Amino acid sequence: xxxxxxxxxxxxxxxxxxxxxxxxxxxxxxxQNGLQIASSxxxxxxxxxxxxVTVMFGxxxxxxxxxxxxxxxQAFVFSNFxxxxxxxxxxxxxxxxxxxxxxxxxxxxxxxxxxxxxxATIDSAxxxxxxxxxxxxxxxxxxxxxxxLTLGPLLVGAGLVSTSYLLSLPVISDVDSALQIRTRLLxxxxxxxxxxAFALVYILVPNGYVNRLHALIGSLFSALLFEFxxxxxxxxxxxxxxxxxxxxxxxxxxxxxxxxxxxxxIVLLGAHITFxxxxxxxxQEKCGVYGTGWEFRDAFRIIxxxxxxxxxxxxLDIPGLKRRGITLPQAEVDEIFEHLLxxxxxxxxxxxxxxxxxxxxxxTLYDLQKILHCRFPFEGIxxxxxxxxxxxxxxxxxxxxEMKDILSVPISSLLDEGDQxxx
Numbered sequence: 001x002x003x004x005x006x007x008x009x010x011x012x013x014x015x016x017x018x019x020x021x022x023x024x025x026x027x028x029x030x031x032q033n034g035l036q037i038a039s040s041x042x043x044x045x046x047x048x049x050x051x052x053v054t055v056m057f058g059x060x061x062x063x064x065x066x067x068x069x070x071x072x073x074q075a076f077v078f079s080n081f082x083x084x085x086x087x088x089x090x091x092x093x094x095x096x097x098x099x100x101x102x103x104x105x106x107x108x109x110x111x112x113x114x115x116x117x118x119x120a121t122i123d124s125a126x127x128x129x130x131x132x133x134x135x136x137x138x139x140x141x142x143x144x145x146x147x148x149l150t151l152g153p154l155l156v157g158a159g160l161v162s163t164s165y166l167l168s169l170p171v172i173s174d175v176d177s178a179l180q181i182r183t184r185l186l187x188x189x190x191x192x193x194x195x196x197a198f199a200l201v202y203i204l205v206p207n208g209y210v211n212r213l214h215a216l217i218g219s220l221f222s223a224l225l226f227e228f229x230x231x232x233x234x235x236x237x238x239x240x241x242x243x244x245x246x247x248x249x250x251x252x253x254x255x256x257x258x259x260x261x262x263x264x265x266i267v268l269l270g271a272h273i274t275f276x277x278x279x280x281x282x283x284q285e286k287c288g289v290y291g292t293g294w295e296f297r298d299a300f301r302i303i304x305x306x307x308x309x310x311x312x313x314x315x316l317d318i319p320g321l322k323r324r325g326i327t328l329p330q331a332e333v334d335e336i337f338e339h340l341l342x343x344x345x346x347x348x349x350x351x352x353x354x355x356x357x358x359x360x361x362x363x364t365l366y367d368l369q370k371i372l373h374c375r376f377p378f379e380g381i382x383x384x385x386x387x388x389x390x391x392x393x394x395x396x397x398x399x400x401x402e403m404k405d406i407l408s409v410p411i412s413s414l415l416d417e418g419d420q421x422x423x
Contacts, residue, residue, distance in 0.1 A: 025276040034268045037125050041268075042261035048118035119145035123205055129271050130206040131334055134341060134348070144204055195223035198267065202274045208334060209318035209352065214277035222270030229262055279331035296374050297389055298328055299336045303368070304388050306346065306356045315353035325386070336372075343371040365395075 123141065127133070136144065198219035203210050237255060305324045309316045318330060326333065337354065340346040347357045384390045 021280050024280050025273050028276055029272045038264035038268055041264045044118050044121050045260050046257055048114050116145055126205040127207055129275050130208055131331055132208045136207050194226055195219050198222045198270055202271055211278055214274050218270045218274030221273055222266050225266050279329040299372055302336055310356055315349055315355045317353045339372050
């Protein structure tokens with residue numbers, strides 16, 4: 001009976017938490033200027049679309065696996081990811097791409113540079129969402145950009161090739177004629193490709209740890225929203241003939257620009273949701289045992305875990321820290337690391353793990369407080385969680401007693417002394 005009575009309470013708590021999460025993620029999107037960033041990315045994409053297509057499909061032309069299906073990939077991408085006017089956009093872009101592919105080496109390098117500049121803009125936008133200020137080295141950045149440029153269409157091509165192969169098998173082809181498997185698979189392929197592409201972008205582009213499950217959930221939201229947007233935008237384009245009346249033959253340009261903008265809003269919303277899953281706390285959680293935001297002891301414990309790992313020749317990534325009891329939201333862990341990295345207390349390895357770069361025997365608590373710009377917990381540490389925190393608590397209790405003696409000076413005596421020295 002008690003379990004039944006508890007169900008409404010748990011449902012109410014779940015609904016309340018979802019509401020708080022939606023409010024939190026929406027506020028983060030607004031505070032991070034999501035709409036303005038989407039507009040700048042839309043203009044950058046419009047300028048870079050021809051170089052991007054040239055680089056991507058030029059790369060596919062050299063892959064034996066996708067030989068003969070490049071045109072199928074192009075038709076699939078434009079018909080499924082650009083609503084209503086995909087054929088027209090495909091014709092304009094591919095014509096320009098063919099001309100661009102005939103450029104000299106200098107022109108080709110310029111096109112590649114434009115494509116990479118767009119990727120750098122995307123990289124900056126995503127790291128801004130994840131509050132990451134450190135940058136990858138040039139080689140790592142190039143590899144990430146190249147992966148993002150090629151993996152999406154490559155997955156589409158691999159999906160088309162594997163689907164065609166499976167359906168060509170005698171057993172499958174007999175079943176397909178009755179159950180229309182090919183039609184069903186191809187109808188789901190655009191959504192699955194969109195979902196997987198968004199997930200890869202959310203995992204690969206930020207220069208920091210991204211929880212894979214959070215990325216899958218955020219990308220699922222974006223993929224669903226993208227499908228609804230395609231449907232709604234298609235209806236809008238069919239119903240609105242004003243653009244063609246005003247702009248004539250170039251009516252496709254403003255429509256395509258609006259669609260790119262809508263697409264970037266969806267991508268950035270999904271990115272914010274992915275980030276907010278790791279940084280969200282309800283007001284009750286913020287006012288619980290951990291207090292509001294991170295504290296001095298949190299930085300102390302992170303340094304302690306790095307020190308403990310390095311004694312055994314190991315480095316730590318974010319999941320490793322969480323397994324060792326660092327339960328702060330990721331955004332707050334990243335903020336602590338930004339302070340430590342700026343002062344060269346820590347650094348990250350080529351695999352993204354964190355290591356200490358200073359000898360802790362030569363550093364003091366005062367040095368740590370000075371770089372963190374946070375208040376010493378002289379009043380003591382509430383609910384110490386381990387031996388490190390109990391040791392820190394004992395130290396600060398002693399400091400508190402000594403400081404109490406030092407500061408036991410009447411305020412009036414200081415004011416009187418100031419008056420006398422000022423005369």
